[in-house]
Amino acid sequence: MYYQLINFGNEEFHAYPNKSLYWKRLNTLIISDLHIGKSISYAKNKQFLPPYDTKEILNKIFVSLDKIKPSNLIIVGDLLHDVFSTLSLKDQDYKNLSQYMKNTDFIWIKGNHDKNIQIEGFKNLSNHKIDKFLFTHIPIETSLFQICGHYHPKVKISHRGKTIFKTCFVHNEKIFILPSFGILTGGLDIHSKKISDVLGKNNLSIYPVGQDKVYKL
Amino acid sequence: MNINKSNPLLLHPLNKWMKKKKWSWFPHQIETFRHVRTGSDVVVFAPTGAGKTLTGFINPIDDLIKLKKFKGLHTLYISPLKSLANDIVRNLEKPIKELDLHISFQVRTGDTTPYKKQKQKQKPPNILITTPESLALLNSYENAKEFFHNLKYIIIDEIHTFLDNKRADLLSLNIERLQTFSPNLQRIGLSATLKNKQDAKKWLCRKKPKIVSYENSVLPKINILESKERIPWSGHMATYSINEIYKEIMKSKLTIIFVNTRAQAEYMFKNLWLINKKKLKIVVHHGSLEKNLRLKVENNLSKGLVDCVVATSSLELGLDYGDVEKIIQVGAPKGINRLLQRVGRSNHNLNTPSEAILVPTNRFEFIEAKAAIEEIKKNNLDKIDLKDGSFDVVAQHIFATACAGQFDIDDLYKEIIKAYPYRKLKLNDFKQLINLIQDGGYVLKNYDQFKRIFQLRENKNIYKLVHKRETRKYRMNVGTIIENPMLKIKLGTKSLGNIEEVFIQNLSQGDSFIFAGQVLEFQSMKNNLVQVKRSKSLISKIPSYSGGRMPLSTNLANSVRALLAKSNMWDLYPEQITEWLKRQKNISKIPKKDEYLVEQFPRKKNFYTVIYTFAGWHANQTLGFLLLRGFKEFNYKPLGFVANDYAIVLWSLKEAKEIKTILNLGLLDKHLDNYLEETSIVKRLFRDNAIISCLIERRLPGMEKTGKQVLFSSDLIYTVLKKNEPDHILLKSSYKDAKKNMIDYDRLREILKKIDKKIILKKLTSISPLAVPIILEINRENLSKKETDEYILEDLENEILKEANVLSIN
Known part of the structure; x- marks a missing residue:
């Protein structure tokens, strides 16, 4: 898999087109906003999205773990869409997960969607600090470098008279925001007020995610 | 035969009113009355001005009077437009009030207040005038059966607009529902003249089906604008003829200028104002304008306060403006039926001909306009294709x-x-x-x-x-009906209408554009509102609206081919056109009406292949994609293609020597699925399918979704489904829709079936005169929006003309 090299907080990270981020020095894989079970949550309201999201997301994770074999997997929030989401996890899924947990330490940071849910075998934290880096779903007031999720960033690209929206990795000097690893998850323009309030408007490093490649703008 | 003696309508309750107005019954009204009275379902074909609306109501009114103070709903009238529904009420009011008939009638559309709707459900009128959507809603209420169980007649107005689209599908299902509720229900269809009347009959009629037809013997007077300026090679804006169009407006009391796109409407309107020295009252009317603005224009039209209106198909149907003296059609007619519908908007008197002037915006359109006039003389209408629902x-x-x-x-x-x-x-x-x-x-x-x-x-x-x-x-x-994602435009606090989100995304703050006939400056976008202010800028963009691009009808295409081949007619054309065709004949060839000309020539280090199919834009676009794949297979290293209604041009690094081998039915069978997968056509149709089938919601109170979010999530669903469940019914449905509407599958198949025996291949040393228009389109499409200033185009045009060695023509 091709990756895009990103330097953040003087550390080397690799951004993959499957929307995961790899921290090389600590052999740690980072993903965010999986929203497992979103289709079930919608079905509850009689909005019938295809129920394949959970299966696909888990497969994506397993493929990454097989390839990279990280010591740690950090999920920076919204692993699950809501309390109904666990209904979409089958016995086999739990078995597979515990199999992978033997070699990889799973660290689950709570997000706004899943702060009250527990899954057996998962460490459930409100944030997690490693060296000068803080892993948190939504950025907080701190002097540390922060790696977060929550916003599902997308970037608007206008070129030769055409405009496209692309999911992206984005960071400023201190805050890094991951794209959503989910399947049925939407996105938010990085220049929208919600994201600007966090990252500011200038000096952003933006990495749009293409089909097989992460680009750098 | 003396119709009066045997005319049963002389005893009709409305006969007194007809006499007072000094009107007499039309033969088709008598015939319809007889058929319906004896239990037939009927489709009536008649031109505008032949009392079509009244024809529909003759039997219901007769019946209601005989039944004496009938309680409940008796007759349902379905109109394609809300505005038309209101107009019907006004027309019905006159005789019923004047004769003091005890018949109640009301309108019910999306604009009717909830209070009034509730009242209608409790105490239904005898005659209800409504739209297909409102009918569908009525049928979804729990008491629908009681509401409709005594229904005697359903009248479908302008049924020709209901035959070949999803709205027609919806209506057909709801008519069958009504028939279940009220087995004695009779159906009456009112239509403009059609070629395949039998199809319309099959669509509507069940009981002793009958066709009633009235042909107007007075042909419309249609001419092509005589211009001293030269008709451009390419383009769609008719800038060359603006002064002559203005002169035509001055000659008539009220002129409607019909154009093909909303962008053309804005452009034409702006250019007319620039030369409006006489301060004529010129207005613009199209579907994206705010409802109030549109209604204001329509009101002023009916009051005779306007000299000219520039309009899109938004004014094709609907109110009769008696004062319309002249129709000007700018741009290609695209189809005979469409042109006739537009021309019929002028002069609603059956005995005097409608008058229309056609303004071709480029050279091929001149031939097309000529061909359309010929076909109208022969009364050779387009066939409406009835497709599976x-x-x-x-x-x-x-x-x-x-x-x-x-x-x-x-x-x-x-x-x-x-x-x-x-x-x-x-x-x-x-x-x-x-x-x-x-x-x-x-x-x-x-x-x-x-x-x-x-x-x-x-x-x-x-x-x-x-x-x-x-x-x-x-x-x-x-x-x-699913609109593209639209945003509301606000000037101060006043709403001007809707504009496609895609267009706004390409604007920066301070850019100016034309909308509703005004030059506006883009200020900001907040909460899905586009805030603008008035601008004095002279350079402004014109919003484009995707969709609604009508392909050239097969009927008219055949006529264009036949006309092109008739070289004895050429001398009657303007000199520039004649010269253009003559040169083509000398340098290359003019294809006969059943031949397919293919030209190949080198140009700027690439090889060009131009195929003249006259298959219409959709089919040509599809064929272009398929050929691109065919060229790849033969390793010609294709670089791109452009299609229009008449032809396709492909350019490649290597010469496409085996073009005759590639161009056949196998191409379609082999590459179509791949093509559908790679383009966004099916994906876009999937969005419509997902909304119409209620899989995803248009909007919910309290959680207003913007159009874009709907588009986004339907794309995700599409991707997930394709991967995990490719046989899902909605995917199947979207492919079906694509084959039906977007890629003109059947038409392309017909052409490819016979093309290999009819190819005339011409190897040339440089571009031919016939190829110039489509080659110019290449450069237009490949330029970015900012570069498309007119002078660049002119420069480019000259360059290509020099190259084709045809500059001397002019």
């Missing part, structure tokens, strides 16, 4: 049925296949559509507990809605 509309109808109460699926299926578009609907597909409404219809069952409708335990054939609140979701999604 779309699946998504059935899904919506199933949901509506469930809203009205529990239902038996066998009964519903039997009722649906009575509707003409669905006569071939397979039981298996129908069951999948039931599942789609039940829970999305996915093979993987993750959540059995969540359903929208469910089977009764005691009878598995009976389905029932899980909860009444679901009816609200149906009512939010009703209808088959």
Whole structure:
């Protein structure tokens, strides 16, 4: 898999087109906003999205773990869409997960969607600090470098008279925001007020995610 | 034969009123009356001005008077437009009030207040005038059966607009529902003149089907604008003729200028104002304008306060403006029926001819305009293709049925296949559509507990809605018209209308553009509102609106080919056109009417292949993509292609020597699926399908979704489904729609079936005169928006003309 090299907080990270981020020095894989079970949550309201999201997301994770074999997997929030989401996890899924947990330490940071849910075998934290880096779903007031999720960033690209929206990795000097690893998850323009309030408007490093490649703008 | 002696209408309650007005009954009115009275379903074909609306009401009024103070709903009148529905009420009011007839009548559309709607349900009028969408809604209410059980007549106005689209599918299903409620119901269709009248009859009529037809013997007077300026090679804006168009407006009391796109409307309007020295009252009318602005224009038109209106198809149907003296059609007519409909908007007197002037915006359009005039003289109309109904509309109808109460699926299926578009609907597909409404219809069952409708335990054939609140979701999604994502434009606090989101995304703050005839400056976008202010800028963009691009009709295309081949006619054309064709004949060839000319020539280090198919834009676009793949297979290293209504041009690094081998039916069979997968056509249609079938919601109160979010999530669903469940009914439905509408599959197939024996291949040393227009389009499409300033185009045009060695023509 091709990756895009990103330097953040003087550390080397690799951004993959499957929307995961790899921290090389600590052999740690980072993903965010999986929203497992979103289709079930919608079905509850009689909005019938295809129920394949959970299966696909888990497969994506397993493929990454097989390839990279990280010591740690950090999920920076919204692993699950809501309390109904666990209904979409089958016995086999739990078995597979515990199999992978033997070699990889799973660290689950709570997000706004899943702060009250527990899954057996998962460490459930409100944030997690490693060296000068803080892993948190939504950025907080701190002097540390922060790696977060929550916003599902997308970037608007206008070129030769055409405009496209692309999911992206984005960071400023201190805050890094991951794209959503989910399947049925939407996105938010990085220049929208919600994201600007966090990252500011200038000096952003933006990495749009293409089909097989992460680009750098 | 003396019609008066045997005229049963002389005893009709309206006869007194007709006499007072000094009007006499038309033969088709008498004939219709007789057929309907003896129990026939009838379709009436008559031109505008031949008392069509009245024809529909003759039997209902006669019946209502005989029945004396009939209580409840007796007649339903379906109109394609809300504005037309209001107009019908006004027309009906006159005789009923003047004769003091005891007949009640009301209108019910999306604009009717909830209070009034409620009243109508409690105490229905004798005659209700409504639209297909409002009818669908009425049928979804629990008391629908009681409401309609005494219904005697349903009248479908302008039925020719209802024959070949999803709205027609929806209407056909709801008519069958009414027939179930009231088995004695009789159907009356009112139509403009059609070529395939039998098809319209099959679509509508069930009981002793009859056709009544009235042909107007007075032909319209249609001419091509005589211009001293040269007709451009390419382009669609008719800038060359603006002064002459202005002169024509001055000559007539009221002129309607019809154009083909909203962008053309804005452009034409702006250019007319720039030269409006006489301060004529010129206005613009198109579908994206705010309703109030549109109504204001329509009001001023009927009051005679306007000299000229620039309009799109938004004014094709609808109110009669008696004062319209002249129609100017700018741009290609594209089809005979369409042109006739537009021309018919002038002069609603049957005995004097309508007058129209055609303004071709480029050279091919000149031939097309000529051909259209010839065909109208011969009364050779376009055929309307009746196609199998779309699946998504059935899904919506199933949901509506469930809203009205529990239902038996066998009964519903039997009722649906009575509707003409669905006569071939397979039981298996129908069951999948039931599942789609039940829970999305996915093979993987993750959540059995969540359903929208469910089977009764005691009878598995009976389905029932899980909860009444679901009816609200149906009512939010009703209808088959899906707009592109639009944003509202605000000037101060005043709303001007809607503009495509895609266009706004390409603007920066301070950019100016034309909308509603005004030059506006883009200020900001907040909460899906586009804030603008007035601008004095001279350089401004014109919003483009995707969709609605009409392909050249097969009928007119054949006529264009025949006319092109008639070299003895050329001398009657303007000199520039004559010279153009003569040169083509010398340098290359003019194809005969059943030949397919293919030209190949080198140009700027690339090799060009131009194929003149005259297949219309959709089919040519598809063929272009297929050829691109064919060229790749033969390793010609293709670089791109451009298609228009008449031709396709491909350019490649290597010469396409085996073009004759590539161009055949195999090309279609081999590459079509790949093509559909790679382009966004099916994806876009999937969005429409997902909304119409109520899989995703248009909008919900309290959680207003912007158009873009809907587009986004439907794309995600599409991708997930394609990967995991490629046989899902909505994917099947979207492919079906694509083949039906977007890629002109049948037309392309017909052409490719016979093309290999009819190819005339010309190897040239440089570009031919006939190829110049489409080659110019290449450069236009490949330029970015900012570069398309007129002078660049002119420069480019000159460059290519020099190259083609045809500059001397002018």
